[in-house]
Amino acid sequence: MPFPNVRLASRPLHFIYLCDCSGSMQAEGKIQALNQAIRQSLPGMVAVARENPEARVLVRAVRFADRAAWHIATPTPVEQLQWVDLQAAGVTAMGEALELVAAELRSPPMEARALPPVLVLISDGQPTDDFELGLAALMAQAWARRAVRLAIAMGDDADAEVLQRFIGSEPGRELPAPAAAEAEVPGASGELPRQRRGRSARRPLQASNATTLARYIQWASTAVVGAASSSSSRLISERGAANGADSGADSWAGSWAGGVPLPDLPPTELDPFEDFDPLLEGDSVDHSGSINNLGPLKW
């Protein structure tokens, strides 16, 4: 007789893309690159969802140009998701996009219990509407403050400051001074000095070409989803952050990516070695002797 027909309890994990579809996204094939990156990332996202039965991964997307609108309005189980191409034309109603998401993160319609949502904002320019109003509406929602908020800047014209405001900085450290931004997410980079000159997911991720964009989208839809459902192995370097995460009443909200330790960023085309170069040299010096000294094989 089979094991009873029961399964692990689960919570929803809302994953929302906010996609810039302004006219400038037509240049240099940016909108095509974005459509391609999201579509290609879906099988990996399905695999991560299967590995995490305690999370029900539900995907939505907002597009914004002259106006903001839901591109995928229904929270869709990732295995059922079919990506319909975004089209680019118009200006950049980013503020309105934030308001749309804010309305959905209110409880209800948000469930009473969920995993930290993941919001991924992708833009190549400056908002043309009232960004501040939209951001204020978003951050008024507890679920938005608890969300992992990531931003991807496409090309060099994206408004880094606006994207940084979306990501937020640790309460009490209003300005995203580089040092402060790094101190926030030890889990994203380890406690090691290698990140000093490198990237951090607590700052906008710079995607200068289609390959880098695809890597960041894949990273957000797999590694970050895994971290938000908390299935991934914890590292010793995260412990300090974990302790700090609840040291103050509200200090975890809006900081430290919503109380989720961010996984390592993927290497990029531009500088694939930036994250690990110096340390690996150290490693090979320390241990090459023992590594070279291989015993006989077993078979």
Add this chain to the structure above:
Amino acid sequence: MSWLLPSNSSHHFLGLDQPVRIVQGLGSGSQGQVFKVQVGGESLALKWYWPSCLGRDPGLAERLQESIRRGSPNADFLWPLALVRPKAAQRAALGPAGRGFGYLMALRPASYRGAVEHAAGRLTISLQNVLKAAFGLATAFHALHSRGFCYKDVSLGNVFLDAEAGRILIGDNDNVEVSGRGGGAVIGTWGFMAPEVALGLSRPDGGSDLFSLAVLLFYMLTRHDPFKGALERAMPCLDLAARRRLYAEDPVFVFDRRDGRNRPDPIEHAAALLTWPIYPRELQQLFEQTFGAGLRDPGRRSLTGQWRQVLSASLDQRRLCGACGQENFAEPQAASLCWACAAPLPPPARLLGAAGVVSVAAGNEVHAHHFDPLAPEDLAQPLAQVVAHPQRPQLLGLRNLSCHPWTLHLAGGEAITVAPGETGSLAAALQISSPEGQLRVLA
């Protein structure tokens, strides 16, 4: 997916005479990627680390070397077989991967699927095989700990299950370390980490493994998290701060006998409420012990030997409900009802060996440890199995799985010989004599 090592490329690694040909990528994880490879005509798995991961864990190569030198604790580990590192001349051609290294291990057979599939209710498995798999896990950790190692990163994601055979495999053995050394970068997975590790009071070791093993066994047996009850339902957002409270600062076992604050919710946590009563009291007590006194005191956690003993005794008690056919594990002495349909369970016939009692139910097995009080519980080599007559399912017999003939003593005084592979009816049997010992049949 982009792979660190391209398919069909061949590599000459330091210390290996044979080239390693990459057949295909199998999967990608937080520490690296795993490839199917061909080495000297043999199919193996190769794990190759993300360069970023190596920087964080400088002791990794040495740890793997030690595991390789000392060998696998038992056959249920996908243990590292050899460390491989590209020859200097090849490094540049490998790009970023050339700065790293990897290790070879056995390939996981296709019949093994992630234990996650079981927990998610996506595979069919009998209760008997779930208990056998749990026994396999306890036995594997027993062997690992007996060698002085600890595993550290217990989670459903690192365990694989053959549902048809009730067997397990343990993967991801690269965090394994001599217990107490406290090296390595990985400290565990939320929900499985012992409270003292999650709180940062100590590094994972054999004692914290015992906690994590109990969590894993609870997941296997109930498809539920031992700490998700009313306290978890009261948390709107299950972020890191919430997990810290739930699993480390104020953990309360959902079935704690003294603290009822965290009882399962009848709807959301139905799996726990349905499955927990299936298991014998002795088995429940091992969980209560580990998740009660053992929460704060690693010295009071149930030991691998206790799990093995109680899990194998639970399997010995297995019987089938006459009304619905479901597997039951209640104590044979007590009057009891089927957990599934509430029909009364009559006391079963039993096989009494010098060191154990096995209920007579199709599928139950007799092992060497039922004859020899000094033999450790071991389910790998059954000596006999209870089987139903192919045409008359009510008629049960004992199949001789050993390599010696037995003598079956019947009520009328006759004796018949049951050769290896044959089945002797238990309907009229009083006693079975085998070179391993005697089995008395108690109707």
